[in-house]
Amino acid sequence: MSYIGFLSDLEHEPNEPVQYYLPLDRERVPLNPYIGHEIELRYLGEKACCTCGRKAKKLFNNGYCYPCFTKLAECDLCIVKPHQCHYDQGTCRDTEFAESNCMTAHYVYLALSSGIKVGLTRKNRGKARWIDQGAIQAIPIAEVPTRKAAGEMEYFISQHIPDKTDWRKMLAGKVEECDLLEIREQIRSLLPEEYREYLLDDQEIYQFTYPILETLEKIKSLSFDKQEVIKGRLMGIKGQYLILDHAVLNIKKHTGYKIEVVLRPLG
Structure with a gap:
């Protein structure tokens, strides 16, 4: 074919x-x-x-041409550093994009790919995001109302656990075993009071196997x-x-x- x-x-x-x-x-x-x-x-x-x-x-x-790369909201620096979102400052490249993609519910989560990592994703893209990262397990920590707030929580947690995946270890299947529920509880105990209203108690760990x-x-x-x-x-x-x-x-x-x-x- x-x-x-x-x-x-x-x-x-x-x-x-x-x-x-x-x-x-x-x-x-x-x-x-x-x-x-x-x-x-x-x-x-x-x-x-x-x-x-x-x-x-x-x-x-x-995948973006240079004009799109410099103009589109999805190519702005705040996409990879969401805690630096500047929507409230009136300098967003595309307010319509922000309202549908950033001013919506996001998960802050733990995932196991090469090792434990923290990340964030739009609530309706949880499984897709975890599969894109090659995660074999994932669990949400919190549901946060905006991308910026989720980014601030992610940034705080990243001071304690990694926010990156080692793609070589992920592909080689060299995954460090860990208990996501236990680590989530440890993270919850570290979070400032301002984040506690967003915490989730769901006990389900999402599992993924790959062909x-x-x-x-x-x-x-x-x-x-x-x-x-x-x-x-x-x-x-x-x-x-x-x-x-x-x-x-x-x-x-x-x-x-x-x-x-x-x-x-x-x-």
Whole structure:
């Protein structure tokens, strides 16, 4: 089977295991049936902005042309540093975007991917966010009314536990075991009074398994910026990564690249 189009982030459904799809323009290629099969991805030399579709020699922030990168609210610094939100100062790039994406309920959560980490996400994107990070477990700490308030709580917690994922350990399956409920209780005891009204008592730990035949002992990253053709046996998928038999490919990093994908059965 062969497909051609501009790449978007891997899409997924939280089944057991997670079901993955590769978006190429209007095509949505199911990948799970091809785990264990040969895959070839060929970069066709074109890039286009994931928002406006403008052709560009270079893309920024995982898929944006330079004008969109400098103008769109979703590319502002406060997206990666939400505690620095400046909506209240009247300097937001797009108030409509802020009202629908930032002035809404957010979870502050704990997730287990390479190790324990704290993060935040819009309430309606919890599972999608955790899968994108390759988490095998996750649990919300609090439900906070705005992204800025969630970012301030996340920043406070990040002084005690990490807020980053080691993607190599995550892909190698080298996960440090821990008790999320116990750690959540420890975090709750540290939080200032101003955050306590947002705390959740839900005991459910969300669990995720990924379609992986084998993990790699040594994680090597591939890029279309260094080679036109990437091919090998598809051994698994986790987070936004395709795991081949010799290296891994971050699909999110290549959003907006035009590629041809060929999927072949073994033999």
